[in-house]
Amino acid sequence: MRRGLLALPAAAILALAMSGIGNADPVPPTPSAKSAQQQQFSDPEKAGDHQHGGTDGHIPGTQKNVQLVGKLDVSGAVGTDRPGHIADLAVSGNFAYLAARRLNTDPCGTGGFYTVDISDPKHPKELSFTAFPAGSYPGEGMQVIKLKTATFKGDVLVTNNEICADTPEAVGGMSIYNVTNPKHIVPLAIGKGDFNDGTQTVANNEHSVFAWQAGARAFAMMSDDDEQSIGDVDIMEITDPANPVLIAETSIADWPNAEVGGNGQTVFNHDFQIKKIRGHWLGLLSYWDAGWVILNLDDPANPVYVTDSRYPDPEKLLGFTPPEGNGHQAEWTNDNRFIVGTDEDFSPSRTSFQITSGANAGTYAAGEFDWTVPISGLPSKTFEGGKTVWGGTGCEEDVDGNGTSDRAEVPTKASTGADVVVFTRGTCFFSVKVESGQLAGYDKVIVIQSHVASGAGRFADAFLCGSQGHPFTVTASAVCVGHRAGHLLFGDPPEYTSAPEGSDMPALGTIGAGVKASTTFDGWGTVHLLDAGSLKEIDNYAIKEGTDPTFATGFGDLTVHEVATDPERTDLAYLSYYAGGLRVIKVGPRGIQEVGRYVDAGGNNFWGVEAAELNGKTYIFGSDRDSGLWIFRYTGS
Template identity: 45%
Template sequence: MGRQRRRTSVLVAAAMVLLGQMWAAGSVSSHPGQHGPTDGHLIGDGAFGTIDLLSVERLTSTPELVADVAVSPDGQWAFLANWGEPDCAGPEVGGQTSPDAGAWVVDISDLSDPQQVGFIPSSQDTRPGEGMQVVTITTPRFSGDVLVMNNEHCGKNGKGGISLYDVSNPRKPVKLSEHFGDRANLSLGDANDTHSAFAWDAGAKAYAVMVDNFEAADVDILDITNPKRPRLIRELDLDRVFPGITQIQLGLVQIFLHDIVVKRIDGRWVMLLSYWDGGFVQLDVDDPANPTLIGDTDYTNPDPELLESTGDARRPEGNGHQAEFTADNQHFIGTDEDFAPYGATNFSIASGAFAGTYPSAPVPGSAPIVILPDERLNGPVVYGGYGCPDSAPVPSPSSIPGYEASLATGEESIVVLQRGPTGDPSAPEPACFPGEKAHEAVLAGWDAVVFVQRHGGTENPPFCGSGAFVDEVVGVCTNHEAYHKMFDTPPFTPPWSYPDGPAIGTIGERIEATAAFDGWGYVHLFTNDVTSGKFAALDTYAIHEAHDPAYATGFGDLTVHEVATHPQDPARAYLSYYAGGLRALRIQGGDLVEVGGYLDPNGNNFWGVEVFVRDGRTIILGSDRDSGLWIFEDVG
């Protein structure tokens, strides 16, 4: 059960203690079965507080196959993203394997007995994920319900952009357009990858906004008045167009768009953007081709959650992931997604001419350094290239003459892999996630990976991407300067040009790295009143295990993922909390108070969450990455 903040009133706090004793969520054990014996999983006793479980429609037995969930405007249908098998193969439908990934169509008219009735396949080597939405569009060019799906590469034939389907009859979806987006990167042969998207009907016209994976700071806005012929009408980098949202003084410089919602508020269309270390930003999009800034949020230092749990002053999380307005538009709630409970706080080159300390950061999804027996990563490094599945093969430690013999007691075999490739003429293959690189390293026999900031990267601390890890392997990110100095390969300071770095298989210097606990991600409550261009933070919330070092490993991912606010009750919201389960919150006196949730005796892994009202009942949909659709009711 998540903890409440200290500002909660005495009466509410006392009531919550009593309820907590009654609920006894039981989430204090590590269950090794759901993600394999190394990851473990937080387990519970099922439903507690105001939440009841109504039913489950199991769509897969493959771990981490399910992504986002969307619900039709009439609350009768659910659509769940199939993120694609590790080899990008889809599930069997009607005895045949569907191409790659796509979306399951589930009839939820009977909430106690949901039924999968169809599957919408994505293009070959292409997968949806974060950007599932169903919106009613009524324009002079189209009338009906439109399913919005993002597209990301999952193989050499992958395609990007967004795809739009007419799902007015969900049993017979009709493709309206596919893979439309920013085509600036012509080397891809198609639109840039899109991680998320959101569409809205503005009356005579309709629009969509997208996350551009390859121009990460961009906000790409489309006119979809005719969804068969989308048009790109505006691209803008918020930090360039509206300077000042980057909190460089706090070291928060991973600036990119991750998620978006748009809502009609007080007579104007307002876009709420989750801009990672840029926080949460609001734009006036009455004229979507010419957005104007309303305001943004700042992260506070020290970190409000970690300060309470440890008493230490730490840099704030700064991972603005997703947000929604409350029903009365008086507040908005944002989630910070942080997969790295241990920050890489010390990274050094321990030998050679450039011995010294260099900037570093954890790689979200990789195992923390503290799983190593001596809680220290150390040993000589070897350059392994880019390490993507289509890149030049990562060499094995045994193939490097003299390398294994050079390892001292307590040292690890460490391969160095660059982020990318993007823009390297000698490596035309597509870029990939760090988890995919790490998997190639594990297959080659390496103990750990040092990832290197992209060619020309300027983030400080460095950023090497995140996600797609399938192995428990230690990963640390350092900057491009340290990469050159680890291998004594000039130039040692920017600018760098291709060819870049040593030959694959080159042995470099010894490195040492240690880490310190800094907690998982959590939830923010903001007032929606803007003062001098800023929205004030009112409260934060986290499940107590998320800021307890005892739960840093072996219990699954304990960061929050998404929030869904109640469409009618401005005080209620629901969280998909990965291994922390489903959580229900109330806003009480400016505080976020947990009032219920669900955590299965076999564990959960919730990615998406949606809420709607049917016949006066509050229904919550959760997409469990390892199983499928879970349907709940808030009976509070």
């Protein structure tokens, strides 16, 4: 199901979001490029950064104006072999809920959520673990809301589902649980979402979900992994939480005035906050290289694009052009005057990529995978090859349907004499493709962008170097390039609509042009402060290690992840900064000032952060990927 939008000029001020504009003519549905594992947009699934082991893998412990009140190592994360088990969190009343993803020893592992009693914040207690269907796991945006509708009264937990293993039980979409009694949790709806007009038996993967009630009706917004840039904003009605109904889909494909200014032109709906401001329901969407997008959601079945933000060019901190982009998550401040947005960037380097021979020689947009052998560590600090070769998907599955694993069909380095193997994005983890290249004898791999993520050609040079999806010994270097560049490597006219991925490319084993790539340090992910009325950027902030090349490797991920604004104060916000720990910032018309921080002596790896009132005080809750729940108090003025 898909509804068209009216596009307002990008320069329109926020007041236009409140005009109650109706919908335009319907837009026909776009087929989904269904792929259980192809997106893996932004969240690292590494074998671990040793956040809690030894003296390397994290920055030194530090503390200022932040008191650690209590912590809980959940049962599933106990032991050194399970880093990365915990994802996001939700806090409601006397209870917290921790999303759980894979175990380190298994690319999928057990997905679900822990329920934690936080009534005594000094001594949080694990109550239970609620398992997801086998092969499914949660990610971003877990949330509890209180519903009062004609069909349900009580508290519900909403969570996303992503498929991490091809099992009969695996589900996509969203799930809803009755948590009115957290000691007796009841599933209401499992795996509900976009089934592409009923053509699928399993809903599309959803990376995040946010629910709200407007009057007598309730809704949830989701980010569709499988329809990146084309239909990736899914809106469900959950007035009856046991029977969610998809009522709208939209995306940047419906917003011709949306500007894409980030490095790489990668666009997808990643996260969102929906809030009633001055009598109107507004959606604040984090749309990666398009920045932050405002939608009018007074009629959720017909969302209206209003405007989007612009990344200053060159960027403020290190002066790079184009700016990094990577709008990951954001929240309005308590008084709705400002927006604090996070830019998640796991690769602290910028890639310069060239096709060095043939008719299409020249410079093209590209990135470097942050979990492969760094280009900066190669001889001459250069990724270089005189010949490339087309290798297909590189997946273990038989994507081309000829009865043989695509991995087994990758032409070997010995048989081709090529230096670099080229794969298409889609169907399997990026890491599976790199491993396929290694098994075929290559130490250099290129992955080209998929059709869907290229926006049917609108973003022909968009690239995305995704995260590692399974553990293996990495010996190769790898870069990602746009779909257009992938075709041009082989002197082939670019196409953007063929299915399956790779079917529009030359025959397996086709030899392509030479390539060369080098990198320059451009910093880790940062924090943006916007004026909520004009969406003009006021300030850009990073922890000091995030802009220091000394900390490019060996200290874990020093990018920001999420932000939570204070529920009472209008000038405070809290940041989960992965290996950079918990940070407290003060925001206002003069910019951003760090006023508090906490990094444990053994290191931290914070994914989620929430601020909530408990027993008359405001507490900060952080989910550490390697351990569980940490509870803090800000002690500054």
